[in-house]
Amino acid sequence: MGEQEEILNDFLVECSEGLGQLDQEFVKLEKDPGNADLLRSAFRVIHTIKGTCGFLGLTKLENVAHAAENVLSRMREGKMPVTPGTITVLLEAVDAIKEILASIESTSKEPEKNYNAIRENLDALLSLASENQVLQIKSGQTPAADQPVAGQAASLTAPESKEPVEGRAEGDTAGAGVPSAETRGPGLSSENQVRLPAESSIRVDISLLDNLMNLVGELVLARNQLLQRVRQRDDAIDNATAQRMNLVTTELQDTVMKTRLQPIRNVWDKFPRVVRDLARTGNKEVELVMEGAETELDRTLLEAIKDPLTHIVRNAVDHGFEAPEARKAKGKPAKGVLFLKAFHEGGQINIEITDDGAGIDVEKVKRKAAEKGLLSADAVSRLSEREALALVFLPGLSTAEKVTNVSGRGVGMDVVRTNIEKIGGTVEISSRIGQGTTLWIKIPLTLAIIPALMVKGGGELFAIPQASLLELVRVDEDSAGRIEMIHEAEFYRLRGTLLPLLRLKHVLRISGEKKSGGGENIVVLATGKQSFGLVVDEVIDSQEIVVKPLGRQLKWLSVFAGATILGDGKVALILDVTGIAKKGGLVQSGVEDRDLQGQEDLSESAEGERQSLLVFNVSGHNRFTIPLSLVARLEEFDPARIEKTVGGEVVQYREGLLPLISLAGLLGETPAPRTDGTVPVVVFSDDQKSVGLIVGQILDIVDERIKIHRAANGKAGVSGSVVIQGKTVDLLDIYQIIELAIPGWHKGHRGEKSLIRGGRILLVEDSGFFRSQLRPFLEMEGYEVIEAEDGEEALNYLGTQQVDLVLSDIEMPRMDGLELAKRMKSQSKYENLPIIALTSLASDSDRERGKNAGFTEYLIKFDRDTVLEAVKRCLAGGPVIAAQNKGGSNG
Known part of the structure; x- marks a missing residue:
């Protein structure tokens, strides 16, 4: 079960990387139908998903991916034109694939839902193409004007989904409308450029x-x-x-x-699809322009702003822009522009979202607030324009004329503001009726370690994040008159401007005498566009602090953002500047303070499957673990009983000899000193034969929910790491350990004999998932495996290294498997070198192309025994079978 879960996790990671780009690529392809690079890239992603899910037995996913692959194949061959109608159907297929993958990720199985309608739409496109009836959009015709042909469903040419699925987008290209300096043109989208980052980076959990x-x-x-x-x-x-x-x-x-920094484009990349779908649904024309997509911020903050930004973008398209006819009547271009901009300033990330839509009617906002009882009519009448605009952040207030599945219910902007402020950010809004609306969001670069100003109030020490600090002002006794009282509120006249003051002790309701000495210490702070002075007893110094979250019992205290441990071991609370301003009545809350006691931090939720594990050490330093289910017995032997033979150390055990493997020697560790005069041994049994692993000390047996992290150093015998009780522990591959120490033990004890000599296999496969599945069992059979990610890289290997057999995929970037086989067979030195195709392309025409290209055997992904038999047969010079289809798929 653990192995299957790991395989599924690898599959999901690989799928998310590819699917993240598809939404963008299809939206771009709609605008640039002749871009062959985009078509090839989209085809490869869908093709890889189809082939892999066939191996995993994910039937629904395979069927949808197969149908989408067929449509893309026709487009790639020039037998089907790219139209907005076909792109819509393909995007619906991508949504279905994401939905299935989400179900697999959460439940490890496909959903019960039937996806026949998606397949039928895709198949209908193929039928229309074969009859030369594929719809084409004429110049100047809007996508919404697509009409069904020959009685086919209208969903083939118009968006069927009322609420588009918003999947994770982590692609490398910017969205539609990005200025040219940040946009990769069609001529630059070569696979060479796509591959460069992968060669200098690794995936880290x-x-x-x-x-x-x-x-x-x-x-x-x-x-x-x-x-x-x-x-x-x-x-x-x-x-x-x-x-x-x-x-x-x-x-x-x-x-x-x-x-931990990631570019904000990781969130923005999905917006071209969101804008495209909503604009089509609402019969609007909207162009999305993005600037500063490479602006980086902490991953935690990126996750936190993803939903608020998505809501703002969706709300702008659905509720902010007028229909093309209405825009023309106002003298505006028919197509509206939604502009996103991100940049660093003053140690913060600034995000601007601007539209040239209808704007917000302030008087209408006031009327709605009074009608819904959010404010009294008298209070509403006294509001300034800026204060009235801030009412849109109140829960339940909306000025939408009609309710849609995107906006109009008064739910959303209050949550946007709450989520932004929860991470120490601010959001401000400005609007001109008939001209458009702008939102400004400011958030810190990171929440982990921040510079802070240490101050005292009432004898207690507090930290103020410097991102909110404008300046420090010392008011001596002679200048005390510059602090004025206006309507029972304190103000300080700073360079001719009245600065509202709050006293820290009053806001926090703490007592305590101020340090002797006249005058006042004012810390000038800013939250959004509101500046104010915080009067403290003493300013200590500035230092970097580590932000620790407050416990659930204290999260409702909005004036605190967390806590930190100081150099002397004392704890200081971190002030939330926005919370302080709200508490002092300087900023409208927009939402009521919420009791967050019941909310759990999802990032701390348990992951992985619960496993019983044996934990031990070898050298006294590093910890190791193996699944307890693999352990037959735990023994302790007297060192005098251990004997040396030609084959290694053994001990007489249960009327036989138990081979012993020293893990310290195998892993390059220094053996732990033996203090009790015994040797701890973990006994492993398989098919009535046993072997003992000599360890340093048995530490514990635990039952934990774990998640395996791939080993980055590729150390033999270590398959990855897990976190147990807060410590990192190496997970051993018991089979590989035994094979390293006693070669052939797994095969020999079953009475099997190797049919052929070992050989060097060149594995050519662009999918990291398949490489990780193929390589281990080939090496277990005694073969040496070297890897290449495409045909071009494989030819480079062949020119420098001796290889006995090539095992190759067909669909790959730069040079595919067919071209690789042709190149090899055209050179006399490779004429007798066997080359096996391992692919999910299973049609008769695919097999024929493989045979004509020069493949020795043609196998369908992915059956271990079939692959091993073919490898042994080819290396032994046995009879060749043109095509094997054991465990294959229909495409």
């Missing part, structure tokens, strides 16, 4: 980065404590060492922070 960030946070705390101790001692030598540690810690912190 997010939880590993989070753990690394937590460790750096602890290091920063230790650094702060050390610096404080050194300052107290005033020792020159210690001070030099501490400063060096301070420098290294800061550099390490900055580097680790960069590993």
Whole structure:
């Protein structure tokens, strides 16, 4: 079960990487139907999904992907034109694939839902193409004007979905309308450019980065404590060492922070599809322009702003833009423009969302607020225009004329503001009726480690994030008259401007005497466009702090953003500047304070399947684990009983000899000292034969829900790492360990004999998932495996290394398998080199093309025994079978 789950996880990761680009590519293809690169890229993604799900037995997913692949294949061959109608059907297929994958991710199985309608729409496109009846959009005709042909369903040419599925988009291209400096033109979308980043990067599990960030946070705390101790001692030598540690810690912190940064385009990439679908549904014309897509921010913040930004974009298209006719009547272009911009400024991320739509009618907002009882009529009449606009953030208020599945219910903008403020950000709105609306969002770069100003109030120490700090003002006794009282509120006249004041002790309702000495300390802060002064008893200093979340019992305290541990070990609360302003009545809440006690942090939810694991060490330092289900017995032997033979160490055990494997020697570890005079041994049994693994010390047997992280160093015998009780533990591959120590043990004890000599196999496959499944069992059979990701890379290997057999996929970037086979067979030195096709292309014409290209055998993905038999047969020079279809698919 654990192995199957791991295979599914690998499959889902690979699918998400490819599907993230499809929405964009199809939207671009609709605007540029002749772009062959986009077609090829989309075809490869769908083709890989189809082939892989056939191996995993995911029938519904395979059927939808197969039907979509057939349509794309016709387009690629020039037998079907690209029209808005066909793109709509393909996008619906992508939505279906995402829906199925989401079900697999959450339940490990396909949904009960029937997807026959999607397949029928795709098949209908093929039928129309074969009859030369495919719809084409004439110049100037809007997509909404597509009409069904020959009695076919209208869904073939018009959007059927009322609410488009918004999948994760992590592609590398910017959305439609991005300025040319950030847009990759059709002529630049070569596979070479796509592959370059992959060659210099690796995939790292997010939880590993989070753990690394937590460790750096602890290091920063230790650094702060050390610096404080050194300052107290005033020792020159210690001070030099501490400063060096301070420098290294800061550099390490900055580097680790960069590993968590992701470009905002990872969220924006799905917006072209969202805008396209909503515009078609509402019979509107909207162009999306994005600037600053490469602006980076912390991954946690990126996840937090994804839903608010999506809601704003959807609301703008559905509710903000007029119909083309209405725009023309106002003297505007028929096509509206939605502009997204992101940039760094003042240690924060600034995001602007601007539309040139109808704008917000402030008087209408006031009337709605009074009608719904959100404010009294008298209070509404006294509101300024800016204050009235802020009412749109109140729950239940909407000025939409009609309710749609996107907007009009008064739910959404209040949640947008709440979510933005929850991560220490602010959101402001400005609008001109008839001209458009702009929203400004400001959020911090990161939430993990931040610079802060330490202040005191009522004898307590507090931290204020410097991202909200404008300046510090010291008002001495002689200038105290510049603090004025207006309507029982305090103001300070700063450079001719009245600055509202709040006193920290009053806001927090804490007592305590101020430190002796006249005057006032004012910390000038900003939240959004509102500036104010916070009067504190004392300003201490600035330092970097590690943000720790408050417990559930304290999350309802909106004036605090978290807590931090100081250098002396004391805890200081971090002030939420926006919360302070709201508490002091300077900023309208927009939403009531919420009790978040019942909300759980989803990032801490358990992942993976619960497993019983044996935990042990080898050298006394590193920890290792294996599934308890593989363990036959735990034994302790007297060292005197261990004997040496030609084949290695053994011990007499249960009327036989038990071979022993020293894990320390195999893994390159120093054996742990034996203190009790016994040797701990983990006994593994398979098919009435046993082997013992010598370990250092049995530490624990645990039952935990774990998630396996792939080993990045490729260490033999280690399949990955897991986190057990907060510590990273290496997970051993017991089969590989035994095979490394006693070659042939798995085969030999079953009475099998190797049919052929071992050989070197060149595995040519662009799918990392399939490579990870093929390589291990080939190596278990004694073959040496080298990998190439496409035909071009394979030819480079062949020119420099001796290879006994080539095992190749067909569909690959740069050079596919057919071209590779042709190139090989055209050269005399490769004439007798066997080459096996391993693909999901299973039609008779596909097999014929493979045979003509020169493949020795043609296999359908993916049956282990069939592959091994074919490899042995080819290497032994046995009879060749033109095509095998064991466990294959119909496409």
